[in-house]
Amino acid sequence: MLKFAAPAKLNLTLEVLGKRPDGFHEIRSVLQAVSLCDTLSFEKSENTIVTCDLPGWSVEASLVTKAVDLLRETAGFSGGVNIRVDKHIPLMSGLGGDSSDAAVVLRGLNELGELGLTRGELVDLAAQLGSDVVFFLYGGTALAEGRGDKITPLPPISPMSVVIVVPGIPREPGKTGRMYAALNPGHYTDGSITSSVIEIIRSSGKFYPRLVFNTFENIAFRDFTLRRVHVEHLLKLGAADVYLAxxxxxxxxxxxxxxKARDLFTRCKMQGMEAYLVRTL
Known part of the structure; x- marks a missing residue:
């Protein structure tokens, strides 16, 4: 049996430069893997069975199944496999859990099936599954460009503690696409914010929370179910700054x-919040 961790990610910056001719949006984003992880186990079997005990997780909708099918169609993967997905990353939360799981499937079946795919070949397959999937083949700290599928690894930042809170509001399938569609040219930037952050990371190895930028914050609290009150609650509990993931x-x-992170995490849990205390990887 093979077992792999599938980490969540944070966008330390997320700039949208404009809309591309293919309908996608051109972005520049500094991505950071964190220690909140799903775990995927792989074992050879006569048939292919994918299981997950998290309520609300759908094998049909997940990229896990799509990754298995893609390897069958393009890389000659044959035979059966039991895949168990132990979910810890909350669903449809902006943390990239399904994309991370898909990247692990590519890696896991490449090893289990002895397919011999190179990193470059895995990257090409990952880009067919989704924009975020490519990043999870690298992990750590990285620059994402294009529609998010062009990844340049960056030096690791000094370890930081992170408190993640998922507000108790309905999760919306397809929300990311609707958020991109809601952006207007006034929300576009030229990529220089991300360039400045990269320069600091490369010169000092540090990241400062005040540098976080996410253009979706322009619309998330206005047009969608998230509200400023969710941010204000965390500020009252002692968070210095709160950002959208x-x-x-x-x-x-x-x-x-x-x-300090543990103190805030404890206060969040005492308030009954869905909260996670994690570290940057």
């Missing part, structure tokens, strides 16, 4: 001192 609805705040 990807397309949300997850929110996060970052600390250099783990003790």
């Amino acid at each position: 990807g397309s949300g609805p997850a929110l996060f705040t970052m600390f250099e001192e783990e003790e």
